[in-house]
Amino acid sequence: MGIVNRIRQSAVMRKLEQAANKHKLSAALVVAISATLVLTVVSVSLYYGGGFYRYDLSRPGYEKERTEISRPSPQKDYDTTSQVTKATIDEFLQEFDARQKDLKAYGDFRDASLTDEDLQLTQD
Numbered sequence: 001m002g003i004v005n006r007i008r009q010s011a012v013m014r015k016l017e018q019a020a021n022k023h024k025l026s027a028a029l030v031v032a033i034s035a036t037l038v039l040t041v042v043s044v045s046l047y048y049g050g051g052f053y054r055y056d057l058s059r060p061g062y063e064k065e066r067t068e069i070s071r072p073s074p075q076k077d078y079d080t081t082s083q084v085t086k087a088t089i090d091e092f093l094q095e096f097d098a099r100q101k102d103l104k105a106y107g108d109f110r111d112a113s114l115t116d117e118d119l120q121l122t123q124d
Contacts, residue, residue, distance in 0.1 A: 054121060 020027070047053055057065050076095060078088070116122045 051121075 053059070078092065082088070
């Protein structure tokens with residue numbers, strides 16, 4: 001009995017190996033598509049379950065919020081080949097002070113700055 005089972009098992013194993021070798025590409029595609037679907041489902045569930053969708057202003061229905069976002073003014077380029085004069089230093093310092101003032105308007109980065117109200121996550 002033992003020898004007969006071994007022969008059957010080896011014959012079955014050979015047939016399985018032949019079928020697997022014959023359909024390698026199909027099996028690889030099925031595995032790749034399955035993995036893609038699983039990862040997509042996981043990422044979308046994290047996106048909505050974690051509340052991260054609230055940060056996404058590119059979604060439809062947020063046109064008004066997108067228009068309210070201010071664009072930074074373009075940074076001025078300075079000539080690096082000219083001489084450094086008092087006028088160029090003063091001009092640079094004026095722009096530097098203006099940008100520093102803009103940054104100070106945001107306040108310090110502390111835990112208190114991360115409240116839901118400050119991040120505008122709550123609906124009033």
